[in-house]
Amino acid sequence: MKVIEVSDLRKEYRGRNVVDGVSFTVEEGEIFGVLGPNGAGKTTTVECVAGLRVPDSGTVRVLGGLGPAEVRRNLGVQLQSSALPAKIKVWEALDLYASFYPAPADTGALLERVGLSARRDAYYGRLSGGQQQRLSIALALVGRPRVAILDELTTGLDPQARRDTWELIEQVRADGVTIVLVTHFMEEAERLCDRLALIDSGRVVALDSPEGLVSRIGSPQRVRFRPSHPFDDAILRALPEVTGVRHENGRVEVSGTGDLLPPVVSALTAAGVIPADLRIEQATLDDAFLALTGKKISA
Numbered sequence: 001m002k003v004i005e006v007s008d009l010r011k012e013y014r015g016r017n018v019v020d021g022v023s024f025t026v027e028e029g030e031i032f033g034v035l036g037p038n039g040a041g042k043t044t045t046v047e048c049v050a051g052l053r054v055p056d057s058g059t060v061r062v063l064g065g066l067g068p069a070e071v072r073r074n075l076g077v078q079l080q081s082s083a084l085p086a087k088i089k090v091w092e093a094l095d096l097y098a099s100f101y102p103a104p105a106d107t108g109a110l111l112e113r114v115g116l117s118a119r120r121d122a123y124y125g126r127l128s129g130g131q132q133q134r135l136s137i138a139l140a141l142v143g144r145p146r147v148a149i150l151d152e153l154t155t156g157l158d159p160q161a162r163r164d165t166w167e168l169i170e171q172v173r174a175d176g177v178t179i180v181l182v183t184h185f186m187e188e189a190e191r192l193c194d195r196l197a198l199i200d201s202g203r204v205v206a207l208d209s210p211e212g213l214v215s216r217i218g219s220p221q222r223v224r225f226r227p228s229h230p231f232d233d234a235i236l237r238a239l240p241e242v243t244g245v246r247h248e249n250g251r252v253e254v255s256g257t258g259d260l261l262p263p264v265v266s267a268l269t270a271a272g273v274i275p276a277d278l279r280i281e282q283a284t285l286d287d288a289f290l291a292l293t294g295k296k297i298s299a
């Protein structure tokens with residue numbers, strides 16, 4: 001089922017097309033990424049989806065065309081700007097948000113799930129960055145939404161807190177919540193998203209799975225290793241996937257296309273060569289974005 005359908009969405013600020021004809025659909029149960037550099041129009045797009053901004057034109061259908069009140073009830077939103085007052089306690093914030101919904105989640109269980117039970121009496125202002133983020137996720141989920149929109153969820157977090165947050169998101173999805181994740185972190189998108197809309201200057205430049213986006217640019221793969229003993233390059237050059245073989249300081253670098261590793265390893269094995277320190281270098285989403293837009297997304 002299509003949970004969100006966005007068609008030719010446009011929004012202009014001071015004569016500039018910040019969102020310039022964006023279309024995409026989000027399927028039930030997926031983690032859908034909206035990825036692009038700062039200023040690309042990501043937040044504006046998802047705020048239009050959530051009914052928090054009014055688009056100039058285009059259509060947004062949520063859960064098959066619910067009205068605004070029903071959308072609010074079924075859509076959990078965590079936005080960058082939704083900071084809480086420093087002097088509100090964790091449980092107070094959660095109770096307050098729960099009171100907005102007819103059938104909220106059990107707040108104790110939700111605190112447990114986001115790992116904040118021990119901090120339920122703490123003031124928001126005293127929480128670490130990671131704890132504040134986890135609370136904001138809990139607030140987005142307290143209405144038991146079918147869809148959660150999470151904007152720049154891990155910005156400013158240290159790597160451990162970021163990984164913990166990613167795990168939490170995967171658990172939330174496993175509970176059946178569809179997730180729209182706005183991010184400018186490639187690694188986050190690559191790790192979490194089933195499909196992505198790459199956004200640049202208000203337009204969708206590509207829409208695919210992370211693997212699909214990377215394979216689309218058809219960039220070469222490289223396999224490096226240290227051979228157990230010298231061998232004749234011809235055994236690798238004979239492989240259709242291989243385009244080049246280089247030797248450097250006792251290491252061998254094989255470049256080629258497609259799924260390079262299995263044929264290289266079996267050709268070596270057949271010749272009695274054991275590849276040690278085997279490494280594979282693949283193109284990343286960063287490379288895909290660069291190839292598609294000519295720009296780098298900087299974190």
Ligand code: ADP
Nearest residue numbers: 013014018036037038039040041042043044045
């Ligand atoms: P992103 O989320 O990709 O960083 P935004 O949607 O926040 O991008 O912003 C896209 C562009 O629109 C930015 O250049 C921003 O300055 C501009 N913009 C966003 N909201 C407003 C607003 N309310 N008034 C004027 N300009 C805005």
